[in-house]
Amino acid sequence: MYKLPWTLLLLIIAILAPTNGNLTEKVPKNQLSLSDILEYNTILFPLTTVSKAELVGEQCHARLQELRRGILQREFWALKVLDASGKQPPAFMLGDNMWLGSAQLCEAAQNGLNLDISRYVAHKMNMSLLTDKTPFDVDYRVIYAAHNSSYQTDVVYGQARQLLHIGLCVPSECNSQQLMQLVTAYFESEIFLSGDLHAIKPSLLKVKTMEFKGGDFHKMIAFKLVVVFVTYTLLMTLYAYYLRTRRLPSTNVQVKPSSFEAFVLCYDLQLNCSKILAPPDSASNTFAFLNGGRMESALIATFFHTFIMLKAIVSNPTQLFTYVSSIGNMEVAMDVFLLISGFLQTYSYLRNRSQLETIRRLNFSRSVLEIVKLTFHRFLRLAPLYYFMICITYLAMKYNDSTTVFNLSGFVTENCERYWWRNVLFIHNLYDHKDMCLAWTWFVSLEMQYTITLTVLLVVYAKHPKYAKISLLLLMIASLAYQTIVGIQVNFQISLETTFTHFVQFYAHPLVRIFPYLFGALTCWLYLEYNAQLQSFKLLTNFYCHLIHLVFMICMRPAPLGRGYTVWVETFVFVLQRCLYTMSGCWSIIAAANNRLAWHGRFLSAKIFQKAIHVSYALSLLNSLVIICLFTAGSKLVFVEPIRMFVLYIGLIIILHILSFPLTVLFEMPYRNISSLLTKRGPAKRAKSS
Template sequence: MIWFVFVFLLATVQVHGVNKYLRAQSVLYGLSSLTEKDNENSTCLQELFQLYEGVNNRHLWALKALDASGQPESGFLWGNNLWIGSHFQCSDISNKRPLEINHLKVKQPEETAYDYPPYEMAFAMAYMKHNSTQQQHAQMPLESTIQLGLCIPKSCSTNELHELLNNYLNTHFLYAQEFYNLNIEISSLKILDDDSWMFLPKTMAALCVFLVSVFLVILGTIYDVKITQPRLKAKMDCNVENNNAKVSSISIINNFKSNGVEESQDNDSKFKVKKVNKFKIVFDVLQCFSIYSNVKALTKTKITTDAISSIHGVRLFSLIWVICVHTIFYQIDFLKNVPTGFRLSEYFLVQVLSNSTYCVDSFLFLSGFLLAYTFYKSKQGIVKCKRPVNVLAKVSEFFMMFTHRYLRLTPVYLITILVADVLFSYYRQSSSLNVVEKPDIECSQHWWRNVLYINNFYPRSEMCLSWSWYLSADTQFFMVSTILLIVSTIWFKTAVSILLFLIVVCMGATGYRSYSVGYIPTMDEQFIQLDAIYDLPWNRIGPYLVGVITGYVLTIKLEGKLNLRKPYLILLWIICPLINLWIVFTLYGRQISVEFSAVYMGLSRSLWGIGLGWLIIACSTNNAGIVNKFLSFRGWIPLSRLTYCGYLIHPLLIHVIYLSAESSQSASLSSFALSIFGIGMLTLFFAFWYSLFFESPYILLTKLLFNQFKKPKEPKTTNGAL
């Protein structure tokens, strides 16, 4: 009898110990244990109590629910707040279809009545703020937010779950609370849903845009292949006819004239011509959507003789640099060890990525250069000629150039905003991960700022597509520079004075702003000072204006030629690349003063443009040797045409990949390298199709529109570096 009592007490103590451990380690078990004394109020509480008893009785479905739920993990002191569990495993608990494995060789537990849950399961995410000072912080937006996944009964509402979770945290059952002295407060709760996003108006709008685009592409391709291409082939065949055939055709025409047939044919064809012209515009629009012709245009490697071939290489590798940076930048929301990523950024060679904000300055420089280059090329020396000033014509010229650019960039931009809004609406409801980027919220409210290209004047927290600040800045710089270029054709010295004044003032404003906020470009400060230092146009216009100056110097002053003695060439090839290398690597260690940082921030972006300016001039005047051959490689040309679409969509691809994975990522050099390579390849692949469906057709439509209203001799305008 004594022995039986001893065994019973021992078993009771063991069960109690296991239950206490589970309550302290597993939040789901702790929540369900709260229903032990009160489980008659609602279906949710009753089913949670069933889960609690199921775990105590070791029922397989309950153990799977417990296993699919998140709990405190290792690495908390190193920033791991992602206790997300597994949404997929929770959804798969009720799946009775066996795995496709060899069940004769794979051992399986015997089937019981408790293998599948007695009710439907759902997955909930709880976002909770903690106040730990022991955890390594890096000033990242989500670093104090614990993301907890819970596999719960589908009958539970967010209100019921909030009350239970709040009671559980207030009782301090969770051992991490006591061990790390944590004060945890619930910020928000959501129960994941895969279906409700489909019935949103914006989803329907995106679907309509996609279907219409596909329909137009199909019709346009059929029309092109069946009608346009045979006509072009027939026209080419006619052009190769010999002179004798032309002479004979002329005699035949003369015979028709003599018989009065021409007049009758003209009278009979008037109605036909009018009828054909009425539908010609429709056929021309369809032609714009032809994949056949657009692929040929996109992959064409021949360029005009006055084009600068090295631009394509610089533009492509600038995009690759941007993709490398953004792959790591946007991955921070999914890292469970952010401080490790910051440690890796301390390596000397990694400064190319950790001090990489100048990749966008390369695009800004190219935009300014191409604008000035094409402008002065089209003027053909008109700057040096004194002609009567036609103010109305100059104003009209500005609006024509701006309208051309706006219509060129905006359609695919608007489609990207709509796609981002829909994608993030889906992942906001279905993914167990949380992100700082909020297109589903901000784009619905503030899309008009993007359409007006002014969103870079607003905080990042209110920005629709955070990376689109560049498009707004580039458009603003385009307007300022276009006005200066047009003024330069009237009052050249005035335009030059204003341009130089803008460069000096903006460098001073950037330096002063950097000094006033005590800015030192450490990794964390680069993230949190984006609003103050990074996005505002007067902090970024320097390289754009340097690009304008470079375009003028190459076109007007040098006239495409530069003959320097070899010592001077060598000196320039030493100084200018060293300027760019100094800008990238001088921050190594980040141990600099606020004063040096202010001078550096004020000068560095314009100096970066000067370094690129020498590269473009050297390549354009055959003074770059193997560098020019590499950058001018014809294989870069088709890829460089994808830079605009690639820039627009690559952050979306990054978020889609990680939000779909629904698991935390680990920072390491190998994982970063793999992510960069994968995102880069996917970006180029999707940018190709994105361009064919949404960019190339609207470029052709813009040209079609301007061919109706634009004078032939009016200057062509650049579409920007992207």
């Protein structure tokens, strides 16, 4: 009944509609031309629009206009140049600043695309795609531009700053200065500003030309130092080989080498290799499991460095931050390495009772000389390979910076050119991490600083045990007080961002890390002085040892009690977590030394750890260099996902061990031998004089 009126109404509307004109004519047609589309969807094409002869010169302007005409006419060579240049990718809001294009395609635009394809296989592509070449030379350049867009997540981790990386395939006649002026004019033009959806407002920093100038290397001081050091090492190695062959025993009479010959034989390649490759005797070494602990620390540090260094070269940095934040507590990961170092330094000192008696009888000036001598031995073990790696890393980064699209290597070289002296003096951990040369080597400076501090305490202990104990406790209390005060001052929150924002205050400062180092020394003293009493202690039963070990594992979590508390609570949790982590780790050492936690001790005493410990120092110095060179060599973006990263990490560890072996044999082991030689000859001279 009610359907009839509605049906008639719809019929009338349908009949009258055509009399009012065609509805489709009211919809505006797309009036955008090809040039309009290219100006708002590419970066290279609008550069040809803003180009002027007075801005970039006659030749550069002429080439850009020729390129513009080629693009609009859809010529293959011009489209390859356009396609080789970068444009804004998706996921800018998640931190993707890599607008790179393709350096390989830019080269193919000039030289043709050399593909070995069959003439008898059907292809749908136009063969001009392979053969067409640019009528002029083109180069691939990379623009680095800073931005402060509030539409992009800017999580703080890593050393390098966030920069736009814009790849451009441009005529060779346009030099870097002209290209900077051209790009600056484009950023300030209405073309860019009208399409700047995310309010990027980039500020141009520099233009990189992808070319390596080998002649410049010969002028660098770092290159000359490497040549001198390598030449010296090879000559000493060859001379040591000559002495070994000459001194092969033709009879059973053993001739004692002279002092100079003993020094040269420290460079004996066969001897140094045999020390590394010799089967370890874990059964007779009570603390063989400590080698496994140190290797674990080195591997964990490499794992973190892999993720942190990748931040500057990945297309998904925000997702990478999520992975790193959920892995573990980076703040306490290195504490195991430091407490083991403190334990071993104290153990090598206190177990030598005759040395303690000798130091106890020394006057003040002789005691100072003893401190200098012990410090020199540590310097001799740390410095040669470290200084060599500073030079090698600088040269490798310099080369890498000239051949890769990423700015990370250039950032490292700039810091090393200005602040290398801080590394040489072992004080670079006292400065802001953004100004550090080889920031991943902060632990070397700490090792040297703590060696001096603990050596002074041990010498004082030999003469005045009470004063040494009081000083040690005051330093440990000062460490905890410092962390608490700084945490409250900077509004501390348990987060990876906090670590990198206040890297020196919370991660690399001597007062922060001295607590585990001194607690390791205190643990060694307790073991040597009171181990008999400790064995009867209730907490040394298997049940309590496993309970304490569980506390150690819980403290490895980033935030075991969760987040979202007040600054005071989170600071307290942070300091407590570090204390419990260090104390439970030290108790685990005592437990393992007394055959508790046997399963863990057997695992850490495995032969693979006992052999690998010899190359752990070289591996720690080398890991970030290999990570940067490995992942930036191909100038390709890395998309991080857990399975892929795990596989890459396995391969990285294998490469690091292969490279660390020759570095250890040639540039570390000789100086260990020299240190041991000097240590043995000291008592011999005193015995002769007496």
